[in-house]
Amino acid sequence: MTTLTGRLADLASGALLGTAQITGVSRLSAGFVRVKLTAEAFQKAAWAPGVKLQLRPQRGRMALRTYTPVDWDATRGAVDLIGFTHAGGPGAEWFRRAAVGDACQVFGPRRSIALRDLAGAVLFVGDESSVALACALQSVTSNASYVFEARDPAGLSQLLAGLGIAERVAVVTKAADRTDLLRQAREVAAVGPCALVVTGDAATVHAVRRDSRNWAPAPVQVKGKAYWAEGRAGLD
Structure with a gap:
């Protein structure tokens, strides 16, 4: 990707995506990391179990990676994500490097799999x-x-x-x-x-x-x- 293209991607993401801060990181096992993201916008977002949240794992690229929030604390504006770090790609690398205090760009929540309308077993x-x-x-x-x-x-x-x-x-x-x-x-x-x-x-x-x-x-x-x-x- 050219430097110009990367700069344009950074400018576009700044206009289209929101910003969240990493406020917690838990290494659940050798291959899984749980990350807590906090943002004021999360306090106002409409959430239901099964929605997706997309994050931008790399600067210079507009590509997003999609994750399902484990839960959503609207009072604190906090969400928890779980990433499989043994998977390949920039999303797995982002979870491997995640550290408290880092900022990241996010998009969503958006509808994905509606779980609340499931009935019975x-x-x-x-x-x-x-x-x-x-x-x-x-x-x-x-x-x-x-x-x-x-x-x-x-x-x-x-x-x-x-x-x-x-x-x-x-x-x-x-x-x-x-x-x-x-x-x-x-x-x-x-x-x-x-x-x-x-x-x-x-x-x-x-x-x-x-x-x-x-x-x-x-x-x-x-x-x-x-x-x-x-x-x-x-x-x-």
């Missing part, structure tokens, strides 16, 4: 990039079962337990054929009618949605969103 399927949304779902319902795929199942299971997601959780090893993931999801769905929420790897989202067409009983509601895809950057 919920089956949540995701991966490391879906952890924050799973936390947000907890604020909506306690009647949820979780199936995750992960490159380090033991590590993700430990992280989820620390975040209060310890019951009705299955974490399987990520595999190209997704056999274990789909089997676990079918077993949960077979117990009774449920809404399906699936996020994470685009290929997994597609596979789960396609497989769910043959579930008995069928999902009463399906919400799906791809957060990343192999070989692509900035999917959302």
Whole structure:
């Protein structure tokens, strides 16, 4: 990117994006960081569990990266984000370098996956990039079962337990054929009618949605969103 293009990106971001300050950083595990952002604008923003907040991780570029707030404290104007630092790209690097006192540019909140309109039992399927949304779902319902795929199942299971997601959780090893993931999801769905929420790897989202067409009983509601895809950057 040329110097001129970078300067233009910085000027545009200053006009279009808001500013927040990092007021807390917690290293949850070897691969996950929780960051608290504070801004006066957050006190006035309309928020609901499942909305997205976008941040600009690099100067000289206008590219944004999208995250789901774990919670939203309108009184203090503070939000918590969880980032998977073992993922590639500028977003993961931003979380690795995050330090209290740093400023960052943000856009949102904006509508993404509406969780409050879910009714009855919920089956949540995701991966490391879906952890924050799973936390947000907890604020909506306690009647949820979780199936995750992960490159380090033991590590993700430990992280989820620390975040209060310890019951009705299955974490399987990520595999190209997704056999274990789909089997676990079918077993949960077979117990009774449920809404399906699936996020994470685009290929997994597609596979789960396609497989769910043959579930008995069928999902009463399906919400799906791809957060990343192999070989692509900035999917959302």
